[in-house]
Amino acid sequence: MLYINQQKSALQASTLADLAEQLALPTQGVALVLNRQLLPRALWAQTPLSTEQDHHIEIFQLVAGG
Amino acid sequence: MNLSDNEFIRYSRSLMLGDDALERQLRLRQARVLVLGLGGLGCPVASTLVSAGVGALTLIDGDVVELSNLPRQQLYQTNDVGKPKAEVAAARLRQHNPHPQLQVLQCRLNDEALREAAEVCDVLVDCSDNLPTRLQLNRLARETGKPLFAGAVSGASAQLYLLNRHSACYQCLVDPDWQVLQNCRSMGVDPALVTLTAQQLAWLLLQYLQASADQIAQAVPFGQANQIPFGQANPVPFGHASSIPFGHYGRFAASGNHIGFHWYPLQQDPGCTCCGVSSAPEGEV
Numbered sequence: 001m002l003y004i005n006q007q008k009s010a011l012q013a014s015t016l017a018d019l020a021e022q023l024a025l026p027t028q029g030v031a032l033v034l035n036r037q038l039l040p041r042a043l044w045a046q047t048p049l050s051t052e053q054d055h056h057i058e059i060f061q062l063v064a065g066g
Numbered sequence: 067m068n069l070s071d072n073e074f075i076r077y078s079r080s081l082m083l084g085d086d087a088l089e090r091q092l093r094l095r096q097a098r099v100l101v102l103g104l105g106g107l108g109c110p111v112a113s114t115l116v117s118a119g120v121g122a123l124t125l126i127d128g129d130v131v132e133l134s135n136l137p138r139q140q141l142y143q144t145n146d147v148g149k150p151k152a153e154v155a156a157a158r159l160r161q162h163n164p165h166p167q168l169q170v171l172q173c174r175l176n177d178e179a180l181r182e183a184a185e186v187c188d189v190l191v192d193c194s195d196n197l198p199t200r201l202q203l204n205r206l207a208r209e210t211g212k213p214l215f216a217g218a219v220s221g222a223s224a225q226l227y228l229l230n231r232h233s234a235c236y237q238c239l240v241d242p243d244w245q246v247l248q249n250c251r252s253m254g255v256d257p258a259l260v261t262l263t264a265q266q267l268a269w270l271l272l273q274y275l276q277a278s279a280d281q282i283a284q285a286v287p288f289g290q291a292n293q294i295p296f297g298q299a300n301p302v303p304f305g306h307a308s309s310i311p312f313g314h315y316g317r318f319a320a321s322g323n324h325i326g327f328h329w330y331p332l333q334q335d336p337g338c339t340c341c342g343v344s345s346a347p348e349g350e351v
């Protein structure tokens with residue numbers, strides 16, 4: 001099962017990049033946490049989302065103010 | 067090397083915090099910290115470090131005080147509007163505690179002066195308000211090998227990242243080609259949230275600066291320390307650096323019975339042009 005920001009999701013994606021595309025995430029300024037690991041965007045395409053286990057995903061906007 | 071009578075009285079409440087409190091206070095007095103950005107994050111961070119008794123602070127901010135800064139930037143008074151932030155901040159901090167050595171540095175980001183200042187500091191603190199500055203300071207931290215403590219706040223979002231030469235870097239996460247990230251000018255900012263974030267950062271800085279090299283070397287990696295069963299004494303002494311989440315990105319959130327920062331280990335991008343394999347000089351791979 002896939003959980004996105006603690007909500008169950010019916011989406012089926014082969015990789016994180018695939019998921020990001022299905023969610024139409026912005027191409028800039030978004031951070032993605034998979035099972036408590038913050039993964040650089042460069043790794044999304046090579047990070048598979050196997051269907052055998054639950055995946056907990058958190059998505060948030062990066063900010064730069066101070 | 068010891069504290070003066072005046073310092074003993076001033077820091078007496080800190081000196082009650084554990085058997086090694088005096089050593090911790092002395093270590094803090096030996097420390098030099100570079101704070102870049104004296105806005106909503108930089109003001110409380112600098113205030114807390116100075117009042118706690120840090121040895122030296124290098125303050126950098128090229129802006130002047132604006133009226134819209136005042137709801138959260140408490141080092142500045144209404145009649146400071148239009149004056150240079152770094153000068154005003156240094157003067158106010160000196161009034162508060164005359165012991166720390168305060169240096170105001172006027173420089174651009176790519177100046178040699180900034181590199182020289184970074185090289186003599188123990189840590190770099192990023193309290194800036196924009197992406198290019200953050201990337202530049204990240205690179206400088208990587209090149210000088212100095213730990214980077216950073217906060218970032220906009221709107222109702224608050225984030226922290228603590229990086230060192232063994233961890234991933236900020237550029238692993240943020241692409242230099244991105245236009246801009248959200249900032250306070252575009253999104254506004256919650257005054258209490260920015261202060262809370264700054265104080266979380268200051269607390270982590272004090273934990274780090276007061277720890278001995280042995281305590282840091284022997285620290286349990288962040289996230290692996292066990293919960294202490296109810297009724298048992300805390301086996302971790304004050305100053306133990308197990309709580310310094312280097313290589314982690316923290317995000318403020320309220321969920322369940324927890325309000326605070328949730329910390330995630332940041333994976334390195336092997337292709338990162340700042341810290342990745344491809345960025346290492348010849349022969350150092």
Ligand SMILES: [Zn+2]
Nearest residue numbers: 235238338341
């Ligand atoms: Zn990197």
